Amino acid sequence: MRDVRRGSYNGRRRLAAAAFATLVGALLSGAAAAAPSAGAVLPIPAQVLPGDGAYHVGAMLDVRVPARDAGAAAAARYLAELLARLGGPACDVRAGRPATGAIAFERHTGLATEGYALEVRQDGVTIAASSDAGLFYGAVTLSQLLPPPGSPAELPAQRIRDQPVYAWRGLMLDSARHFQSPAFVKSMIDWMAWHKLNVLHWHLTDDQGWRLEIRKYPRLTSVGAWRLPAVVGPPMPRYGGYYSQREVRDIVAFAATRHVTIVPEIDMPGHAQAAIAAYPALGSTDGPPPAVSARWGVHSYLFNPDAATLGFLEDVLAEVVELFPGRYVHVGGDEAVKDQWRASARVRARAHELGRDDPEALQAYFTERMGRFLAARGRRLVGWDEVLRPGLARDAVVMSWHGTSGAHAAAVAGHDAVLAPWPTLYLDNRQSALPSEPPGRTRVISLEDVYAFEPRDPTLDDAGRHHVLGVQANLWTEHIRTEPRLEWMALPRAAAVAELGWSPPERRRWPDFIARLAAFAPRYRALGLHAADSAFAVDARLATSPAGIEVTLANQSRFGEIRYTTDGTEPGPSSARYATPLSLAPGTELRAATFAGPERIATTWSRRLDPESIARRGTGELELCTDGVGLLLEPRRPDGGANGVVAVDIMNPCWIYRGAELGGGASISAAVAPLPFNYELGADLAKVRIGDGNARGAELEVRVDRCDAAPVARLSLPAEPAAATLAAVRLPPLPGRHDVCLRLVRPALEPLWAVEWVEIGE
Numbered sequence: 001m002r003d004v005r006r007g008s009y010n011g012r013r014r015l016a017a018a019a020f021a022t023l024v025g026a027l028l029s030g031a032a033a034a035a036p037s038a039g040a041v042l043p044i045p046a047q048v049l050p051g052d053g054a055y056h057v058g059a060m061l062d063v064r065v066p067a068r069d070a071g072a073a074a075a076a077r078y079l080a081e082l083l084a085r086l087g088g089p090a091c092d093v094r095a096g097r098p099a100t101g102a103i104a105f106e107r108h109t110g111l112a113t114e115g116y117a118l119e120v121r122q123d124g125v126t127i128a129a130s131s132d133a134g135l136f137y138g139a140v141t142l143s144q145l146l147p148p149p150g151s152p153a154e155l156p157a158q159r160i161r162d163q164p165v166y167a168w169r170g171l172m173l174d175s176a177r178h179f180q181s182p183a184f185v186k187s188m189i190d191w192m193a194w195h196k197l198n199v200l201h202w203h204l205t206d207d208q209g210w211r212l213e214i215r216k217y218p219r220l221t222s223v224g225a226w227r228l229p230a231v232v233g234p235p236m237p238r239y240g241g242y243y244s245q246r247e248v249r250d251i252v253a254f255a256a257t258r259h260v261t262i263v264p265e266i267d268m269p270g271h272a273q274a275a276i277a278a279y280p281a282l283g284s285t286d287g288p289p290p291a292v293s294a295r296w297g298v299h300s301y302l303f304n305p306d307a308a309t310l311g312f313l314e315d316v317l318a319e320v321v322e323l324f325p326g327r328y329v330h331v332g333g334d335e336a337v338k339d340q341w342r343a344s345a346r347v348r349a350r351a352h353e354l355g356r357d358d359p360e361a362l363q364a365y366f367t368e369r370m371g372r373f374l375a376a377r378g379r380r381l382v383g384w385d386e387v388l389r390p391g392l393a394r395d396a397v398v399m400s401w402h403g404t405s406g407a408h409a410a411a412v413a414g415h416d417a418v419l420a421p422w423p424t425l426y427l428d429n430r431q432s433a434l435p436s437e438p439p440g441r442t443r444v445i446s447l448e449d450v451y452a453f454e455p456r457d458p459t460l461d462d463a464g465r466h467h468v469l470g471v472q473a474n475l476w477t478e479h480i481r482t483e484p485r486l487e488w489m490a491l492p493r494a495a496a497v498a499e500l501g502w503s504p505p506e507r508r509r510w511p512d513f514i515a516r517l518a519a520f521a522p523r524y525r526a527l528g529l530h531a532a533d534s535a536f537a538v539d540a541r542l543a544t545s546p547a548g549i550e551v552t553l554a555n556q557s558r559f560g561e562i563r564y565t566t567d568g569t570e571p572g573p574s575s576a577r578y579a580t581p582l583s584l585a586p587g588t589e590l591r592a593a594t595f596a597g598p599e600r601i602a603t604t605w606s607r608r609l610d611p612e613s614i615a616r617r618g619t620g621e622l623e624l625c626t627d628g629v630g631l632l633l634e635p636r637r638p639d640g641g642a643n644g645v646v647a648v649d650i651m652n653p654c655w656i657y658r659g660a661e662l663g664g665g666a667s668i669s670a671a672v673a674p675l676p677f678n679y680e681l682g683a684d685l686a687k688v689r690i691g692d693g694n695a696r697g698a699e700l701e702v703r704v705d706r707c708d709a710a711p712v713a714r715l716s717l718p719a720e721p722a723a724a725t726l727a728a729v730r731l732p733p734l735p736g737r738h739d740v741c742l743r744l745v746r747p748a749l750e751p752l753w754a755v756e757w758v759e760i761g762e
Helices: 008-033 070-085 132-145 182-194 245-257 273-278 307-323 339-343 345-354 359-375 405-412 447-452 462-466 483-490 493-502 510-526 611-615 682-687
Strands: 047-056 060-065 090-095 103-107 116-121 124-129 154-162 168-174 199-203 261-268 328-332 380-384 397-400 416-419 440-444 468-475 538-545 548-555 561-565 582-584 589-596 605-608 616-618 630-633 646-649 654-661 667-675 699-704 713-716 737-745 752-761
Touching (some): 047 116, 070 090, 070 103, 070 132, 103 132, 116 132, 124 132, 132 154, 132 182, 168 182, 168 493, 182 199, 182 245, 245 261, 307 328, 307 359, 328 359, 359 380, 397 405, 405 416, 405 462, 447 493, 447 510, 468 483, 468 493, 493 510, 510 589, 538 611, 548 561, 646 752, 654 752, 667 699, 737 752
Parallel strands (some): 060 103, 168 468, 261 328, 328 380, 380 397, 397 416
Antiparallel strands (some): 116 124, 116 154, 440 630, 538 548, 561 589, 589 605, 616 752, 630 646, 654 737, 667 752, 699 713, 699 737
16 A cells, blocks of 8 residues: 555656746746845745845856865755756756856855855856855745746845744654655655754554554554454445555655654653554553454553563663654653543553652653653653653653643743644645545644744743744644645645744844745746645635626735636636625526736636525534634545535534525425544543434434524434435525524434535525
């Protein structure tokens, strides 16, 4: 399974050269002719000063590096490689003294670690740095400034002085819930480097899978790397995968060429069900061993604190530190529910022996021991903010996910900290309310929401601020099954994270960022990356009226111009510009897209406007009555395929159809799909309403105006769990427009029914 997708990234690169010149020419040539700070540079440099004149960019660039300087040569080769992939000028890289017109890489002392100075003059370009990383990032910036072939080949003279604000600029990739190919991991590292992101936190173990080969304990992958998916209907084939140590070494070596440090995470003492499925003696219960979980949520299986188990985990970490040469190893520490520890006489006896009768203190002992083991091998322990307890070693790093409070408390206590707060930097939240969003959480964390996050804590003194290493966004993949969807959820929000971590706060301005992103975005498309266009995509609101169909168009970022056509043709930069709501005749085929100058920067929205299609609203056009645990989910067919995405609050399956015209005694129909209820909710399970279905079985109760009003109609669901269109029923005539609420009632948790669409009409 892991080998099937290996060729995808290389295939994208072969398409890049031809695609880039077509897609990016107008935007980047315009950016190059503008003021230096207005180009497509992400993240924005700390300082840009204009110079006199311009540097002529030829079809072949003369690139010079100091003799016997391997780091400079590597940065120059990367510049050449990146420009070749993007269809830019060719590079002749050679050692030697700078010549007139050359691009010269130089070593200068006095520049900050990862910092660089880039000077563009009429007679040449100089990239200077004191470190290999600085030269590399200077090359990245120059690649963003240079125009593609066929554009006016003039690069304005300028001086850039640049360095990051934070040392830790990271993304977390969850490979435990869904396995990604090694080629994808390398692709992600590659585009991280374009954004000057430098830490890949790799979540490799959890209840749903153990993804790292440990040679001393082969069952961790032969058993722990595979699970049977939760489905409604016939079982699906076993699912999973793992990374061999050879593959890991290759990925780590590749990351080093991109100046990305990989921080592996081996979660403990919780999120351990996959490991316990492989080696039951590691657990804290005496019953039969669990299976590798196919359920999402917080599980109760914890590693026990026996000496043998702690030795097992130290053996695992010994192989981990041999594979990953970076300074940091993450040991999780989050969401360790102590029910099994409290119930186990053996664990209680062990805790008493250790003098840690409080379960939280017992976890602290667990963390302290792993920290000492790692410190003896020159590594620093990293843990989620639950590890911040008395006794935590001073060199341990606290990753704050409960908002920013964990980072503040850690810094005050003298610990280094990384900001990775929920929900703002959790990229499994969708980016917009548009129907085009893939599975994930229904909470909207837009690109602008991410960009507006402020890492600085004004309540910390200088010593405390020094302990905040940086920022990180997290890609949890419970509901992100495929690699293209991962790219969609990560990009371009990762660009905003990069700017938070790299650029000084006084340089960060949303209108400037979104303009630079619009100029940068064609690079994503040219290289085949599935970056989201949510910030630019057209959001259309439709309503019927006596005069026809009223259409309101907008986009989330308020950037660019919306152009539209009404004759079925594709909109272009000279099409009619949207300014005020449209009133159109039924039957009109409306198409609209957002443009930045001549470039279309989002997928075209299209719809044939007729009252019947407006009366039917897909799940993305409905509202959830509540958002206890709101999810976008994907009903699966028995063949493993999918039928689209549905929105549901698993705590309260209930949907609202806003503004229905009920004056004529309308009818209501709906389509539904069954889903597995595969969630670990702990005590919150009691809050899920079940058992209220009548003798006829599961139904959708229909209420008007209020979701707590008496039902006015009921739609009966199928007796067998299969996707179905429900028979229409009549609603009582009520003058005017009303909100219609549909709430699922059912006798049992399984299956969880979700609405695919609702139609209310005559």
